[in-house]
């Protein structure tokens with residue numbers, strides 16, 4: 359090796375040794391991440407041997423603590439064991455997978471469904487086989503990281519991956535126009551039905567109109583829409599009365615469905631193609647029996663008690679209007695996510711620390727989860743929060759907000 363090369367040689371791990379941002383926050387005692395729960399009844403959890411009101415979970419309907427959901431998961435372990443130990447393609451399909459696929463397809467009013475082992479894998483697993491070299495992917499700039507990962511896995515690259523300005527329909531149309539001037543290949547427009555950071559509802563009706571105009575297909579990630587908006591919690595397509603128009607909807611089990619895994623629904627021929635071409639499906643073990651049984655039981659509860667979705671939105675609305683009237687900079691909306699803009703990272707960590715000391719857990723989002731200068735508290739609520747829980751959250755925000763000079 360020449361001496362010039364020797365001088366340039368650097369350990370791969372140098373960046374790890376240089377990374378001290380998290381340690382700096384830990385040293386100040388205000389580090390909010392990787393905090394362990396010691397138990398959980400949904401809206402109230404135990405952390406550091408204290409009861410804490412959980413105001414940052416995606417357990418939207420509170421069903422992880424539902425007795426029927428827990429019982430079904432236990433039954434599944436007793437019958438099938440703890441893992442399927444293989445991919446759906448080979449030895450990893452149990453009858454619970456097929457039953458849940460049929461139930462989900464019926465619930466969503468689509469021909470077929472396909473399960474994946476996580477929501478993250480679902481995004482990758484749907485985009486990768488569908489979008490080939492000459493096709494174009496058109497993605498909202500604020501789509502979830504799993505969609506971005508799916509975009510990278512697809513065969514589309516360079517100018518065939520287009521990101522349009524967040525929720526900007528003029529920009530979407532101008533991108534579609536440019537693509538159609540160049541080629542007649544397939545176009546997949548991918549959007550989050552409800553955006554995961556700020557909780558806005560995607561204007562899916564306008565996306566759909568543009569998709570039809572430019573002969574594109576639409577894939578919606580309904581992770582934060584399923585169980586929250588639409589008829590009986592059926593998500594974005596239902597919210598806009600577009601059940602027959604939206605080609606593909608994907609979703610995770612890790613929020614409303616109180617489990618871990620994911621699914622996509624759509625036309626039977628498309629689902630059949632994904633089944634035989636999706637590497638995330640073929641080369642990964644199938645969702646575990648308990649996870650599938652829990653998601654299936656949570657779906658039963660949602661079908662039997664659609665009023666839970668209204669309760670969830672009403673809880674989030676109560677917090678939203680209360681925090682706005684206290685003077686917090688709240689991004690308005692109508693989903694379960696209530697973002698409070700703080701802008702400054704350290705102030706956000708301090709607010710988190712005050713709230714946590716007072717028995718409230720919320721999430722702090724900083725870059726890269728938010729654009730720079732938009733540090734925020736990402737609060738999210740459950741149908742199972744009681745009025746007392748909600749009032750306690752407001753009281754703590756008021757106290758901490760005044761102490762830190764935020765309100």
Ligand SMILES: Cc1ncc(COP(=O)(O)O)c(C=O)c1O
Pocket residue numbers: 476477478479481502504550554579581582610611612618619620
């Ligand atoms: C919009 C969106 N899509 C996909 C996912 C990934 O789901 P999972 O947690 O099941 O991997 C999430 C989870 O945060 C999400 O918010």
